[in-house]
Amino acid sequence: MNTNVPGINITIGGLLARTALIVLVILWTLPTFGLFVSSLRDKDQLIVSGWWSALSTSQESEQGRTATSDVEVERDGTYVIAGNIFGENTSKSVDTYGGGFLPDTDDVEYAENEQVGIRDYQAGETVDLGDGVTFTLNTDGSYEWVSPIPLEEGRGKRFFVITTIPPTFSLQNYREVLDSEGFGQAFINTFTVTIPATIIPIAVAAFAAYAFSWMEFPGRQLLFVIVIGLLVVPLQMSLIPLLRLYNSIGEFFGVAAKSYPGIWLAHTGFGLPLAIYLLRNYIGGLPREIIESAKIDGASHFDIFVRLILPLSIPALASFAIFQFLWVWNDLLVALVFLGKTDDQIVMTSKLRELLGSRGANWEILTSSAFISILVPLLVFFSLQRYFVRGLLAGSVKGG
C-alpha cells in the first residue's frame, strides 16, 4: 500500500498514526482547556451550559422586582415608577416576561390549560393592569409602571423574566477569587514556601555531590548507597516522628510548631536524595583531567569546586531546580502536615482542597483558582522544558 513519492510520504499506517496521535493530543489537552474556558465565563452561564457552548447564547429565567413608591415621580398627570431590573451594565436582554403581579390571562381558554400558568408578554409589550394602570418591560431591562393615581407600593412587585445571555468572557471570577476568597494571599504563601525550599537543597546537595564524586573518605560508597535507598522511601515514613519532633521543639522553645523555616527544612530534607543523586550523576561525569590538572596547580578541592565545577554544573543545577520548584509548588501533603491552615500560612494546593470541599458546586471559584495555581508551573514548564526533560533523563536512565 506504499505510495512513496519522494517528498510525500503517505501510507495507510501513517494516516492511522496521525489520527491516533491527534485523538490522544485532544484527549490530553481538552480537560485543561475546558477548565480554562470555564474560568473566564459568566458564573451564571457556567452552571447551566457546558464550556463547549461558551460561544453561543443561553437562556435563563429569573425574578424581577419593581422599585417602591420611593422612586415614584409625577409626570404629565400620571404617576410613574421606573427602573431597570438588571441594574447597571449588563449584557443580558429580556425575551419575555410575566407572572407575579401581572395578569396571567384575559382569555378563558388559556386559563383552563394548566400547563400555562404564566402568560408570556413580549419584551416591550405594554400590559394592561386595569383602571388605566399599565406596565411595560423593555428588552434592555428598563421598565415603566404608570398609573393615573399614586401607586402606593411599599415592597415592590414581583414578576418573572426569561432573559437571553450573550456569550461573555471576563476576568470577574479571577477578581473574586483573588480578593474575597483569599487566594491572592495563598499565592504569596506558596511563593514564600517554594523559593527557599528550592534554593537551599541545591546548595547543600551540590557540595555533597562533589564530595561523593571526587573526594576520598571512608564510607563514601556505603553512604551513597544509603542515599539511593532513600530515593524511594515513602514520605509517609517521615511524617509522624517529624510532627512529634516539631511539636516538642515548638513547646520547648515556646515557638509555633508550624512555621515557614520548618517547612523549608522539611522540603530540603525530602528533596536531598534526588538532588544528590542527579548532581552526582552530572558532576561525576565531568572529565577527570579538569580536576587533576587543577590539583597539580595546587588548588584545594574547595577552590576546584567553587571556581571550576560549580559554573560547569549550571545545567544540572537548573534541571534539579525546576524539579524541586514544581514538586514544592504542587505539594499538598507536606504543606498539610508542616504548615497551618490560617490565612497567612495556607498554600494554594491546600486552599484548593478546602474549596473542593466547601465550594464544590461553585465552579466559577474552583475553575479560576485551579487555573491560578497551575499558571506558574505551566509557565516554568513551557519556558524551561529542555532542562526539565534533561533532568528526568538523568534521573532515571543513567547508563540504561
Add this chain to the structure above:
Amino acid sequence: MGQIISALVAIVLGVGALVLYFFGSNLILDTLIPDRAEPDGRVLESREKDRERIRPWLFVGPALILLGIYLVYPAIQTFILSFRDSDGEGFVGIRNYTWALENPEFRTSIRNNILWLLIVPFLSTVFGLLVAVLADRVSWGNFAKSLIFMPMAISFVGASVIWKFVYDANLPNPGQPIPNQIGTLNAVITSLGFQPQAWITVPVWNNIFLMIILIWIQTGFAMVILSAALRGVPDETLEAARIDGANEVRIFFNIMIPQIMSTILVVLTTITITVLKVFDIVQAMTNGQWDTNVLANLMYNLMFRGGGDFGRSSAVAFVLMIAVIPILIWNIRRFQQEEAMR
C-alpha cells in the same frame, strides 16, 4: 507585602548562612592546618593531604545531617511507633497490625492500592510508548509531545479539580427529563442517549476514574523517557529488519521493545513508586469515601482523625515501606552494576 519582604529576608539569611558555613568552615580548616612555609611565603611542604582527610566531611556534613533528621531517624522511629499505642507511648506489640488486617477500611485501601498498582503504571507506560512512537513519525511530533507532557507540571490537586469538572454530573430528579450537563463526560454520555452518572460515587468503578487522573499525568513522564530510549535504538538494526521484509508492527514488538526493555522497567518502577504514595488525588476527590481509600490517605486520616492515632498510622506507613523494599533493593543493585561498568 510584609510577608514578601520577610520571605526575602529569610531567603537571604538562609542562603547567606549556607555560604558562610561552606566558605567559613573551609577557611578555618586552611588556617588550622597551614602549609609549612618559609617566612618569605615559599611553601616548604603542602599539608593539603592532611586537610583532605577532613574536608570531605565539611562538604557532605550538612546533607548527611539533614538526611539523618528528615529521613533516616523518622523511618526508624515510625517502625518503632508502629508497635506503640495511639499516643506513641505504650507498647502494644503487633496489635496495630492485627487491627489493620481486620479493619474493613484498611482492606479496601489495600485492594485499591493493588488495583492502582496493576493499572496505572501499565497504562501510563503503554500510552507513553504509543505517543513516543507515533510522534516520531509526524512533523508536529514535538508539539504533540509537549502537550501530552504538560500535565506533568500540574499539581495533583489542580488535576483533581480539572477532572472533577470533567466528571461533574447533573442528575435528573425521578420522572424529570435529563437536565443540561456541564461535565464533559456526562455530556457525551447523554448525547449518546444514556443516563448521566455520578462517576466518582459508584464503587469499584470510581477507582478507575481517579486512576485516569494519574495516568493523564504520568503518561508524559513515560513518553519522555521512552522517546529518548527509542532514539537510542540503532538505525542499522531497524533498516536491516525492513530490508528483511518485517512490517512496522513486527519491528515495534520484536526489535524496539526488547531493545528498550531495561528503560521500560525503569519507567514502570518509577511510576509504581508514585502510585504507592498516591495521596493528593484521593484526598481531594473523595477523601476515601465510596470505597476509594488508599493507604497513603488512610495513613494521613489516622494521623489526625479523632486526635490522631500515631501507632496505627505508623503501622499503615510501614506497610507502604514494605511495598517499596523490593524496588529499593533493585535500585541499589542496578546502581552497583552501573558503578562496576564505570
